[in-house]
Amino acid sequence: MSSLSYEALKVFEGRAAATSGRGKDPVNEPMIRHWCEAMGDTNSAYAGADPTAPPTMLQAWTMGGLSGHQGRSAAYDELFALLDGAGYTSVVATDCEQEYLRALRPGDEITFDAVIESVSERKTTKLGTGHFVTTRMDIRADGEPAGTHRFRILKYAPAQRQQAANAPMPKSKRPRPVINRDNAGFWEGVARHELLIQRCGGCRTLRFPWLPGCNACGSLAWDTVEASGEGTVYSYVVMHHPPFPAFDPPYAVGLIDLAEGVRMVSNVVGVPSDKVRIGQQVRLEFQWVDEELELPVFRAVEGMTGTAEGGA
Template sequence: MYARLRAYEGSPAAVGGRGGDPVNAPMIRHWCEATGHPVPPDGSAPATMLQVWTMAGLAGEGGRSGPYDELLRTLDEAGCTSVVATDCEQEYARPLRPGEEVTFDAVIESVSPRKTTKLGTGYFVTTRMDIRADGEPAGTHRFRILKYAPAQRTSAKPEKKTGTGAEARRPRPVVNRDNAGFWEGVARHQLLIQRCDACAALRFPWLPGCNACGSQDWSTVAASGSGTVFSYVVMHHPPFPAFDPPYAVALVELAEGVRVLGGVTGVPYDKVRIGMAAELEFRRVDKELELPFFRVREEAEAEAEAEEEAEGEG
């Protein structure tokens, strides 16, 4: 079976694909508004929009060709009828500017040996898309899916496992060349923010280039750790090993102005509110992994502590 699947490696997944619209200012503006970043001063598209211009939407799959469909059908026939997107990687050659026409070709880059995961057993399929703007290389997009046969559940109600016990491990973060420095900071109990060397704009999460000016030169600053809860969500389901719902996850606006997601400590999950003071802390969630969390406090409590500190200094 694996030999049959590997025969598809190198086959086209899309040939002569063309973006549904030229790169355009309205789409760039909508994207920037949705992500909370300013439109670059030169009006170019943020690099992270690379995939947007190639998506076919509800109308169809653009230039997608036969071999990719055949590969997916072969996996379906082998019982791998479920699919989940696992990760993607992007490389940027140059900014995309309004008015440029986007074209692309894609290839089936690799099919993994059969893998067993908690979702089920199947194969990872990676496609690579080479994207051009007005005929010039603009970037590369690698997209990976898992086509799998769903695992058989042994019972209708799986045994519940608690949050940080030795019996369960948290999922590991995906560390790559673009974010390795962030995780090195976490290991030192630092929350590192990128700072553009060209325009000094701060950004988080980590990205290869600046959202404001497009520069790829950057350094880092360590966050003070103080902030406020900008938004939050309470997770009630699904039950998952190493997590014990319900629990709260907050989007914290740091004093530096960037926003960071993190687990919440300090108050019960149903007491978290927007505007609460938050302070960074690092917690060991299993024997091998520490993660940034935020200890939140009610505003009155935070103000009282600040007054006590001020009086002590006086």
Template structure:
């Protein structure tokens, strides 16, 4: 819950300076105009002036630091950081253009902390919207106004969803996943050279043939290779776990999970048998169970 006393303290910053006597690092110039237009796919104005929406470009402080940002603005953000509102996201901006900017113009600006909102509950977390207004000028002539709003918030602590990611189904592999839904493991077979292939592809790697049929795999195989996953952790998985490359009796290999054996007991050459795991109501996956020793 937001602290009422905190809001009173930070609201007192309204009207105080955010930047005083700021100066653009570079004059308005043709190369920057051209680069900006190329990056955004914007036509370069025929008269050589800067597109109006480049207004903020001429005030950016660059990578070395915060430029001309004032003490009061840093104090405001520091007070929010200390109270636990450590995250920040830009929410919107508004600009007003008073005249075109042309190469050679040197931009000066001042900025004020225009408003600090009461605490607002958002999906990101509870926080405060802070709006600054920047007034830009060339010599003594006003050329534009830029309002910029951020949300300083305390991030909501969420548990990551535990639902396992679903595979991407497209026109090339839809038949495979249709088979899985029937608890069948289907392998493509080229009708020109009879070469089996997996994963599913639109054409044969051996002869280039475009026609194919399917073979239902027997489900028998051996571990050709494997890896034990420890890191990074994913919410839907419980490391450590083994991921195996299984060589099927039909002569193709596929990646899958292995069950029925601790991950540190998986070994190359281990015989496995196909089974189907119902991950949830929407997802069934082919996996391989280690065969019990006879």
């Protein structure tokens, strides 16, 4: 990496990243519907005669797609060129923060301005050494402030690997699942070889993954039902990269339609990854992935596949 002073980066703070940007489409019901279907959000506020857009769609209305936006400033490109030239050629999104000021409804015209809010001093992470860049976007609906979106990335130089690229990677343990008070009951069920689905105590709607409250009626009361274990592959991806010591690519990750009407993500096993198909029937089993961790996976039922040929 070439030397790059922090002062050379600080001068970009406060510079515009986009000026007088305009959403390519007004807020509209089809996009709201697609978003809610993808997220599994059935809140009645986002449907019906006078719907609002889910607040977390705030950034979606500002996206420029492959062709980009008019009004993009050169400052962002200049900053990236400076970081690239110093050897910080990799980038990863780290987090975003949103603040909501006004509900968005179909027909609202979206405009926005964006600014490079901050560039951090050089930081060293597990990925490598680099600088965090935070961009703030101020979003308006029909000229009124609607919200703020902060997006943070890390521009970094990858850490040097400790072993040659062609050397075998040592086997390590799978990442442990995050267990908290909202999902502890699910993992307790897994330990008993039970796949438990939450059921709302108010409207009796089934939901998965586990949530503290019902997204259909808002009730905080719930109990569980045990899944039969039967399902079909709704969609899937075959993972090849990046390689990770605890996994043996290629392997299939499926979105499984459970017989009870909810979906969950898990591995599809029992057939080569290139033989997984949409509509394929699968059956739950529990598989030890190391000496401490057992996970629910789905085994393809031999000879029972759908007719679709593509994956997600």
